[in-house]
Amino acid sequence: KSLDLEKEFFDVVSIFGLSYKLENKGMFDVIIELYNYILPRYAGKEYQKLIQEKIEEYTQKREASQQKP
Numbered sequence: 001k002s003l004d005l006e007k008e009f010f011d012v013v014s015i016f017g018l019s020y021k022l023e024n025k026g027m028f029d030v031i032i033e034l035y036n037y038i039l040p041r042y043a044g045k046e047y048q049k050l051i052q053e054k055i056e057e058y059t060q061k062r063e064a065s066q067q068k069p
Contacts (some may be wrong), residue, residue, distance in 0.1 A: 032055055032058075032059070035055060036049055
């Protein structure tokens with residue numbers, strides 16, 4: 001059972017590669033919401049920490065890109 005959840009979680013994690021491509025199409029916030037929904041349900045603490053770091057990294061990149069003229 002836990003292996004099924006783990007596989008499902010890693011399938012979702014693979015969306016991160018896609019999320020980077022979608023970021024410029026205005027999908028970034030949708031993806032963050034998706035992760036905020038999924039994390040507490042599927043992820044162990046170590047995965048939550050990893051994904052939270054990625055979310056923060058992408059958020060910083062987005063904010064930096066928005067500050068450019």
